[in-house]
Amino acid sequence: MQDLLRSVSDAYKGFSTGQKKVGDLFFREPIFLAFSSALEVGRRVNVSESTVIRWTQKLGYKGYAEFQQVVQRKLAEERFEQAEQKTLEPNADQSFLENLLDAEITSIIKLKQSMNEDDLLQAVDLISSAKHLYIASDFFDYGLAHWFSGWLDMAIGSTEMIYPADGHYYSQLSKIGPGDTLIAFVFPRYTRMVVETVQSAKERGAKVILLTDSLESPALASADITIKVSLNTNLNIDSYTAVHALLTSIMRFVYVKEHAKVKENLARIEAVYKEKNIFY
Missing domain, CATH: 1.10.10.10 (Winged helix-like DNA-binding domain superfamily/Winged helix DNA-binding domain)
Incomplete structure (x- = not known):
């Protein structure tokens, strides 16, 4: 230039x-x-x-x-x-x-170069063994977190988004406890609401899987497992391509680990799709 x-x-x-x-x-x-x-x-x-x-x-x-x-x-x-x-x-x-x-x-x-597969496997174990899964995010990555939450709920059940803008938030927060797992998306620009949600879940005894871009993330102290994945920023626009790839990998690991359960749940949903004639 x-x-x-x-x-x-x-x-x-x-x-x-x-x-x-x-x-x-x-x-x-x-x-x-x-x-x-x-x-x-x-x-x-x-x-x-x-x-x-x-x-x-x-x-x-x-x-x-x-x-x-x-x-x-x-x-x-x-x-x-x-x-x-x-x-x-x-x-x-x-x-x-x-x-x-x-x-x-x-x-x-x-x-691919930075991913620690042991961390990924531990995260999948926490997801599989959780009594209830909660997904928290900033508003910048809400759409991606919502998509991930939807798939987990279809595949293994007992999964929901927890978002402070929703009046249901405090009711959800009161129910989080030991045996539950929170998966938190904490990427720039970091918001207080998602960091406070992570801290509250940890204080209530839940396990925390943190997806973030930096080991200086403000939610790091409350995480049981931290998976670092960088955002690609060009012309002041953040791209979550690598985050999406990571989530897809987690989903596939979950599918393999909980194959029978996932297959049964997805088949049940497909039956409803067919009954309601959803697709052409």
Whole structure:
């Protein structure tokens, strides 16, 4: 990205007054040009769409579309370079989308390299032996936690979400005790509500399986088993691809360990689906 910024800086003196406005916007907000049309860029700095297009041509590009593709690729490369412990390098010959998808692959490779299978097996044992399972999460990952909770309830039963925004929360909390297991999703941005739920469950004698991104997680002290899985963040958007892969692995381990029970429960549900003619 720095080389592109330098090329714009070197050409700056030759820009018209309107083109300098576009250049100034590029220095301030390159991401805006990467994902906005030439018309939107022109409106942002009060110049015409044609001025924006001529500005890119002044830089040696055929038009705005070609320039925008280069900016997208440069931004992607910059993000990848900043990523910690990267295992795949961005390919300059790939599109922006291809580099983003490579980042998702990288997040799963990192999980594979860092995953402690003993921790995973211990977590599956706690899930299988629990009298009752509770799933807690922050609101950012509520959807993923809800999906996981739904599958566990179908497969082995006695599973429910516990969420402070629900008035049922305090009734659920009062019932948690020895023999129960809480699975907590604690990822940035960490919220007090989920950390306090983890602490309360631990104080009441339940076992806690913590899924988190860091060994500095605020819920770590209350966990019996901690499984670390990193989020992939690009352009300020968190991707839970690796978390999803981890949950799928847990589900498959549970299926193998409790095969007869899971098979029976899923067959019962399928019978209801068929009775109610749910699917085409």
